[in-house]
Amino acid sequence: MMLRSRERACRRFESLSSEGLDRTLTGAESQFLEAHREVCEACRQFEEQGALALNMLRQIAIEPECDDNFDRRLIRRARTQTVREGFRYWSPVAVGATIAMIGVLAVLQVSLRSDSLPERRTEMGEAMRRTSTFPAVPELDETPKLTP
Amino acid sequence: MVDAQYSTATRFEPGDELAWVARCRRGDETALALIIQRHRNRLIRTAANLLRDRHEAEDVSQEAFLKAFRELHRLRDDRAFSGYLYRICVRLCMDRLRLKRAEPSEFDSVQDHEGGAVENRVVIARILEQLPADLRATLVLREMEQLSYEEVAEVMQVPIGTVRSRLHTAREKFRKLWSEAMREL
Ligand SMILES: [Zn+2]
Numbered sequence: 234m235m236l237r238s239r240e241r242a243c244r245r246f247e248s249l250s251s252e253g254l255d256r257t258l259t260g261a262e263s264q265f266l267e268a269h270r271e272v273c274e275a276c277r278q279f280e281e282q283g284a285l286a287l288n289m290l291r292q293i294a295i296e297p298e299c300d301d302n303f304d305r306r307l308i309r310r311a312r313t314q315t316v317r318e319g320f321r322y323w324s325p326v327a328v329g330a331t332i333a334m335i336g337v338l339a340v341l342q343v344s345l346r347s348d349s350l351p352e353r354r355t356e357m358g359e360a361m362r363r364t365s366t367f368p369a370v371p372e373l374d375e376t377p378k379l380t381p
Numbered sequence: 382m383v384d385a386q387y388s389t390a391t392r393f394e395p396g397d398e399l400a401w402v403a404r405c406r407r408g409d410e411t412a413l414a415l416i417i418q419r420h421r422n423r424l425i426r427t428a429a430n431l432l433r434d435r436h437e438a439e440d441v442s443q444e445a446f447l448k449a450f451r452e453l454h455r456l457r458d459d460r461a462f463s464g465y466l467y468r469i470c471v472r473l474c475m476d477r478l479r480l481k482r483a484e485p486s487e488f489d490s491v492q493d494h495e496g497g498a499v500e501n502r503v504v505i506a507r508i509l510e511q512l513p514a515d516l517r518a519t520l521v522l523r524e525m526e527q528l529s530y531e532e533v534a535e536v537m538q539v540p541i542g543t544v545r546s547r548l549h550t551a552r553e554k555f556r557k558l559w560s561e562a563m564r565e566l
Binding site for chain 2: 247248251252254279282283287289293294297299304306307308312314318
């Protein structure tokens with residue numbers, strides 16, 4: 234029973250000591266931490282080690298020196314990207330325009346061909362008309378007799 | 382020409398960026414250079430702290446700038462450019478961290494180094510390598526980059542509650558691994 238309540242207290246200590254890094258603890262919470270530190274060596278050490286670790290983490294933050302070469306390289310890449318993007322943007326338009334041009338050419342060619350058609354049609358029409366002027370074939374009432 | 386003109390430190394006035402972003406949309410290279418100059422150090426520093434590699438950090442920062450410029454049309458409010466760029470950078474770093482974790486690591490354990498005479502810096506870097514990408518990024522953004530909970534939430538696109546719980550877990554894991562490493566030394 235005692236052990237369980239001690240474990241609970243240690244867990245609460247861990248939790249509050251972590252929360253204490255980001256918010257102001259209440260008076261009761263701070264008092265609890267203080268009291269637990271007095272009686273629990275493990276938690277005290279854990280807290281000290283944790284604070285040391287986080288301190289180390291902050292200390293090893295990298296502050297890289299950036300040179301103008303970075304800017305030059307990036308601007309060059311941005312320029313290439315712009316050209317590439319421009320090509321990607323305009324290429325569907327170019328393809329569309331080419332297809333449209335081919336279409337127009339095809340239509341033009343067809344219409345030029347159809348201009349030459351009327352002559353033939355006239356000829357055919359005349360031929361048809363001529364046949365209609367032929368004398369009507371008389372209906373045969375009887376079989377024509379063959380004279381020797 | 383642009384490079385030479387803006388290679389020296391330039392004073393930035395608040396509100397300048399709004400005009401630069403607008404000029405960037407029209408393909409103005411001078412504005413591009415000014416934006417790069419303004420944000421590069423912060424981006425490289427964050428990427429370096431997340432990835433623990435300066436060269437890779439420069440690489441990722443360049444990618445972030447290019448992506449931001451390429452997708453500038455997606456940005457609805459030009460005033461949000463700074464956060465938008467930073468978010469892209471952190472996301473690219475997270476992608477790399479996830480890929481790295483998927484690869485078999487050369488140093489699987491904190492204790493695997495020569496002779497015990499190891500700098501704390503190396504120990505910390507190895508501990509960070511052992512944390513999952515989400516926890517590592519949360520810890521680095523909060524502890525090293527000193528971002529507020531709200532800022533971490535915005536950058537990582539998660540609710541504040543998630544940041545709080547991730548940070549708690551990350552700190553606990555970090556402390557535990559640190560204590561183990563210290564016992565081994
Ligand atoms: Zn305890």
